[in-house]
Amino acid sequence: LANVPGEIEIAAMDLEDLSSxxxxxxxxxxxxxxxxxLINNAGIMACPETRVGPGWERQLGVNHLAHMAMSLALAPALERADGARLVALSSTAHVRSDVIWDDPNYESHPYDKWEAYGQSKSACALFALGVDHRGKDIGVRAFSVHPGGIFTPLQRHLxxxxxxxxxWKNPDGTIPPQVQAMFKTPEQGASTSVWAATAPALKDKGGVYCEDCDIAKLATEESQRWEHARPWICDDEKAExxxxxSETMLSKA
Known part of the structure; x- marks a missing residue:
């Protein structure tokens, strides 16, 4: 932050606490x-089963619902910008699960921490698509982003x-060379979010899933697990x- 020009304001917020x-x-x-x-960057991954808010599964609550609550409350400020962009951090983990439509909060089927993480990241992408549907006529465009594999405190539950x-690691805790070559630094990981938030190439576009500073391709049978957008995060009906x-869930919080 010392090298960033201008004034910086920092405010605390806890996404597990909607009053915050x-x-x-x-x-x-x-x-x-x-x-x-507005870059919705905070998140948790593969944590033990926990409840937040009025009983939401924690990863869905933090990664999607709390960000949605924040974004909707900030909608007037985004509209005032007359050309704002919202970036929702999704992940290649969206390939693990579509939204679990009949039981998103794991009330009737066994909890799986990776499935729950995948669901939350699919939800982030669909939320960006929903924002773009509603915002494009008032100058607000939205994008979802896969930042890449990065070693950060996100892995603290593993x-x-x-x-x-x-x-991801050797048995002795060191990182294999091939993983070092594939994983990004935090700065590199931030690049696609910054690109989505600022790139002139995205003018008059929105609702798309981005990776490696580009709009991701739609996945095919030949796609690797860590690349491209699965069809369910590009589905307008699913976004709606x-x-x-989500609005119903938030109304009860």
Missing amino acids: VRKFTSDFEETGRALDI SDEEMAELG RLWDI
């Missing part, structure tokens, strides 16, 4: 400022043993269905 989200958005709205760029089983379900 409401305070943050209310404080920002009171300033009357426009909001040119042991070295589990990461070794995934192939998720919006309705």
Whole structure:
């Protein structure tokens, strides 16, 4: 932050606590400022089964629902910018699961931490699609982003043993050279979010899933697990269905 020109303001917000989200958005709205760029970057991954809010599965609650609550509260500020962009952090993990439409909060089927993470990241992409549907006529465009594989505290719920089983680390905790070559630095991982938020190439476009500073291709049978957009995150009807379900959930919080 020391090398960033201009003034920087930092405000606390806890996405597991909607009262904290409401305070943050209310404080920002009171300033009357426009909001040119909103990047929904916070997230948790593969955590033990936990509930937040009025009983939401934690990963869906933090990664999607709380970000949706924040974004909707900031909608007037985005509209004031007259050309704002919203970026929702999705992930290649969306390939693990579509939204679990009949039981998104794991109330009637066994919890699977990776399925739940995949669901939450599919939801993030569908939320961006829903925002773009609603925002494009008032100057707000939205994009979802896969930042790439990056070693950060996002992995804090995974042991070295589990990461070794995934192939991310060696049994001794070191990182294999092939993984080092594939994973990105935090700066590299931020690049696609910055690109989606600012690139002139995306003018008059929106609702798309981006990776490696480009619009991702639609996945085919030849696609690798870690690349391209699966059909369910590009589905307009699913985006509207998720919006309705999410609004109902938020109305009870």
